[in-house]
Amino acid sequence: MKLSQAFRMAFKSIWANKLRTALSMLGMLIGVATVIALVSMSEGSSRQVQSQVESLGAANMLQVTITGRGLTTSLTKEEALEFADIPNVEGVSPIVNGNATVKYGTTSESYTVEGITPEYESVREVGFVKGRYIVDLDNVNYSKVALIGANVATTLFESEDPLGKTIQLNGNRYLIVGILQTKGDSINGSADDKVLIPLTTAERLLQSNGVRSIYLKVDDMDKSEQVQALLEARLSAKFQNATNAYRVINQQEAMETVGSITQTMTSMMAGIALISLVVGGIGIMNIMLVSVTERTREIGIRKSLGAKRRDILLQFLVEAITISGLGGAFGIAIGYIASRIIGIVMSTETAVSLDMVWEAFAFSAGVGVIFGIFPANKAARLRPVDALRHD
């Protein structure tokens, strides 16, 4: 008997017992729907977290924070820039930061002010949409120029064009030379809410001697640990082995940590849902066992007409797989709809990936094989005389 024939037989029998089929696939359906809905939720939130982490900056970034020890609580700009000669370091962006009251006309607001060098643009990946960036000459000349984030612009200037206007930072007049690109949410605070000025000017404005925050861009992501080690060696030389005087944060590591947390969450949810799939499988097995007993005479008739063990086994196995596969398919559809509804009602992000759909379907069919084998084998092993006499 061919496989296609076995499927045709299975569909015929399933169609002839619609109610029983519907009931026996119910467990599988609910199980798969739960898997899809749960995993879509955790996948959605994991994507959300992922995008937040990514907005911190690219994965190939190292962040040095200097907390200081004794008299040396910072590095000079020149010391910071020396890190550029560590192999595989593509760019170094030293930052002096603090808060300042920003005033234009009668509006004033407190914003994060960062004193930067031109490398900031490529290292932090914050571009500009209008005007120009901070250039080296600004630092040399202690120019009082500023780039402002998109939110700063709308708050202070509303619909006015900020370019060429003068704002006051803690009472000092700064000329706006550029507007920053919109970056969106970020755990570290978005560049949209920042004011960028030359590093040298910032040291004066914020009364900060030296640099406490340095970002390094690594040209090869795989080398970031190596770079980190070299960097830490230099820092420890500078701070005389006071390892708590500085901290190096590896963006890649941070992302991996967050990734592994969400991964764990997803697998946990999937695990819980898998249990319901197994329960669904046991439901199918029960129905199939009942079905084998009920259809003993049918099996006897088929055997008397020349059905081999293999044919009967195949017939019942295919039937179990078809029931569980159909249950899985309906479950996927219902789970998808449920995930959309959950997404709207709870206003969270949900995501159903094609991989997930395939895996859920394959798994439900697999459950059909595992839990169908026993009843199918029972049917196949019936002796024709006994089966024919059964009523």
Next chain:
Amino acid sequence: MSRADRAKLIEIEKLVKTYRMGQESMNVLHDVDLTVYQGEFVAIVGPSGSGKSTMMNIIGCLDIASSGSYKLDGVEVKGQSDNKLAAIRNQKIGFIFQGFQLLPKLTAIENVELPLIYRGLAGRERRARAEEALRTVGLDDRMHHRPSELSGGQQQRVAIARALAGEPPILLADEPTGALDTRTGQEVLALMENLHRNGHTIVLITHDMEVAERAERIVRMKDGVLTEDDSGRRNRREAVASIPNGV
């Protein structure tokens, strides 16, 4: 043409069937000998419980003898694997049961197609053969009816069509008229006589002497012992011999 010239389809020698029930064992068939030649119409007649169905199950390879030898179409059945026995049933035997044994969820033609499915025939040829078999039993206008939509006589004719569809050398009928009223029973017997005239070898099992008389040859079963006198064969032998192109 004498019997000896024809091929021996069934050769049973010293066949014993013992049922074991717990500690006790019960001999249902005692040293049965039976030879059936190609083209014969044999009736096995005997009272209920005499072992006829046991005999038919063994002839039909649904069950295996406890001892003795059984050759079907020249092949010893004993010791064959389950798969081989299934193949033998599929190719050599057409069963006609007392209770029809049709699958209720399938239409007439789907029922008739079953043995051909297990033989591995492709859809088109299978359908053609099944239609042909249903035509033989005069049911070509009921092909797409379920058994529940057919009368008892029609159901038995579907069962006969199913037995014929695979063109097996032997038709085995166990009380084929047992579930039918006298008139439809007569129709079914007439159909079987017709099949016999067309060259089919038939083994008919019945408790009813009147039914058995329709056969060409009668063997008697009593308490698991098979006996045969010549009287049963006499009246039919001439009839068979008189068929123009022989068998």
